[in-house]
Amino acid sequence: MNAATRAAAPHEGAAPRPAAAGAQRRTTRLRSLLEGPDLDFLMEAHSGLSARIVEEAGFPAVWASGLTLSAQSGVRDNNELSWTQVLDQVEFMADASGLPVLLDGDTGYGDFNNARRLVRKLEQRGAAGVCLEDKTFPKTNSFINSLAQPLADVDEFSGKLKAVKDSQLDPDFCLVARVEALIAGWGLGEALRRAEAYRLSGADAILIHSRERHAGEILAFAREWAGRSPLVIVPTTYAAGTPTDTFRAAGVSVAIWANHMLRAATRAMQETARAVRAEETPAGLGTAVVPVAELFRLQDAEELSRAERRYLPARRAAPDAVVLGAGDTEPAAEEAGESALTSVLGAQGVRRIVQATQARGAAGELHALQAALADVGDDVVVSRAGLRLRGYLLRELLDTEGAVAVAVDPGSGARGDCRCSAPDAPGPERQDVRLRHVAEPAGPAAPAAHGRWLGILRARGEGAHALRAVLRDLTGRRAARPYVLPDLLNALIARGCQIQVLYVHGHWADTSYHPAGAPAVGEGAMSGPSHTYGTTRGRLSPLG
Missing domain, CATH: 3.20.20.60 (Phosphoenolpyruvate-binding domains)
Incomplete structure (x- = not known):
């Protein structure tokens, strides 16, 4: 040289x-x-x-x-x-x-x-x-x-x-x-x-x-x-x-x-293959193989990390999640849905998942939610345990910009429970739609429903602060019946909170307990372009 x-x-x-x-x-x-x-x-x-x-x-x-x-x-x-x-x-x-x-x-x-x-x-x-x-x-x-x-x-x-x-x-x-x-x-x-x-x-x-x-x-x-x-x-x-x-x-x-x-x-490859085959483990190779980190260095993985920091928008910290279980559901169905939901949450980067299950006869699911929020931060997903959904739906909800956002399926027809600022419209662009009302338990049927709420919301920053404030108010009231999540959403709307609507089309199901003769929806319900919806714990009155 x-x-x-x-x-x-x-x-x-x-x-x-x-x-x-x-x-x-x-x-x-x-x-x-x-x-x-x-x-x-x-x-x-x-x-x-x-x-x-x-x-x-x-x-x-x-x-x-x-x-x-x-x-x-x-x-x-x-x-x-x-x-x-x-x-x-x-x-x-x-x-x-x-x-x-x-x-x-x-x-x-x-x-x-x-x-x-x-x-x-x-x-x-x-x-x-x-x-x-x-x-x-x-x-x-x-x-x-x-x-x-x-x-x-x-x-x-x-x-x-x-x-x-x-x-x-x-x-x-x-x-x-x-x-x-x-x-x-x-x-x-x-x-x-x-x-x-x-x-x-x-x-x-x-x-x-x-x-x-x-x-x-x-x-x-x-x-x-x-x-x-x-x-x-x-x-x-x-x-x-x-x-x-x-x-x-x-x-x-x-x-x-x-x-x-x-x-x-x-x-080197011949000797390594023979040794691992004979010993049934690579444990004895020692310095005969380089650390995996050396491959990453030779691939210049650090350069990609630097480029990501330079060219990609700053990533938000991973959100937390509260999974609400209720005391009036069948335990087997509840556990099956909860397990599937927590798997999807974890796969989408949710860092901490708090299970909030109330005992039978307790004051209501909002009390369980209020207690669980003490263990999470100001970026949180709240979902009922019986929900099952595809990972991409959760990812889209996490990518929304609203302080509070909900997922609504406009394809639920007569069983819709949500009124929104605009109906779903075809096209690739995401719509700027706000939630106006979610049907309350035992309430009158609302006209012109735009879809069915999946039972999941995401709140971040000021939205999470507003969520906690409304929870304190609702759980401190005397009421003829326990308050539930739709009451929380309607109270947020009444206080001027703009709740963003993410319209989704299928690929979700509710595995909560159903009335006699109405079986829980299983995995197959999410496998095709259309699916069957279960009731949300028998508490929400479908809109006609």
Whole structure:
């Protein structure tokens, strides 16, 4: 790694940062790397995550390996991975790191026309360069039956290189021509002849490849090549027996470690899978696996948190809830509805749920509510225990802006109990409707009902303060009958409180006790576009 690269390398554990304004383009950085005076190194990556790890290790660029891209997808290195699937992975790498990405583009996925389209798409996806090899399509990995692999015609491949250079829009986009003559056993002379033809056709660098266990033929090629253009090597088979300084002395520009990231990951995955299978627990893995927090860091989860704080409206604190049970209901039905309701409340972020169940013969449900409100804050949902509803209905109620809001279903027809400032109207926009009256127990039928109240309300801020004040007033009165929730809503309206109405359409039911012959409504009542409604504890008189 040269001095400039070392200075630019991020410190260990640092999340990648976007390039600063005026920073060199990645294509320019790759070109400078190839044309620089010092030997430098590219490390293989096969995903966005591995590209980020390569960057954090301090490498100056990424080699998007055809072998490892195929292998991590579970397919062979025979162009079984389509070129558009390769493009997707290259884009993930370019997005996940700030490094230049040099794609191992095999043969260009076809003739000159396929190759020039590939280059245009690579530029759009953020790649800095492509390496094309002079074999026929579909290719075979260089280390599989290498002597039997046919090579492309020199003139045809040279035309492909010219087409690529004519098609690129960024003048610094790099084209590396990979010479496979040594792999195929065609000798040093043929390798040099091909390399020179490719240089003259516009290749920005030559990659000379070898399957030997020693570097002899690579060093011989380097001597004869004599620096005519940047020279790239892939010392997969001969690195172990050749000191890196030997490549430096030979004038090699870039050495690519072409598959080591996936090979290391494969060994780790094999050992982990075997250990967990044998022990029937991952408890013994210890430091062999990273903490989940490390994955979150590599994904840059903190950046999303910062962006949410910057771009999203401030979130309100989670509301509390009071679930009112009554003493004159069947316990089994009450408990079933209460359990379903508390599950929905919890799923929608309600932080504290207070169960307020009065004993039989007690003064009324408002006394139970008043006692429960002492344990909750100024943002509260109040519901009868028998209510069951879909989560999205509760979410919509929580999203209303009114100080007090109720949910009303206009589809209840003759059994409606609410009069509102306006009827429900079709359309995607939420209506600005206010509650005018809820039918009182044993009261006269009110004309022109606009729907049925579900038995749930939400009060926040000043609305919660008004709710407590009205409760104190009502529970302090002497009355011929116990006051219930509709009395509370009507008293709030009488005091000038504007109660917002959220019109909903089905997907709720009341599982409270019903008169003989009227069974409680079950889960099926919420499963379709229409449903059957139960009575609200037999206390409210339906409006005709």
